[in-house]
Amino acid sequence: MGLFSVILLIVITIIFPPLGVFAVAGCGADLLINICLTILGYLPGHLHAFYIEYVYYERKEQAVAGRMASERAPGIYSERVQGTVYGTASSA
DSSP: OHHHHHHHHHHHHHHHHHHHHHHHOOSSHHHHHHHHHHHHHHHHHHHHHHHHHHHHHHHHHHTTTTTOSSSTTOOOOOOOHTSSSSSSSSSO
């Protein structure tokens, strides 16, 4: 189930980057930034979206392994992606 959701998220992000960011980070500053980057150019929106998704899944894997990130990822404003909100990054 986890691999299928990651593949689906990648496909959604390729088609429309802000939707992929919304699925991971929710409605907030990261979504607004990604919408602006997508309007400015399709490639910057993709880069930003995939960076957010990478950080989200990397922090989630670290939390499952029992390690928590010591510092915040630069350029990401969502606490859900940072892994500091209870239950998001630490849930399997």
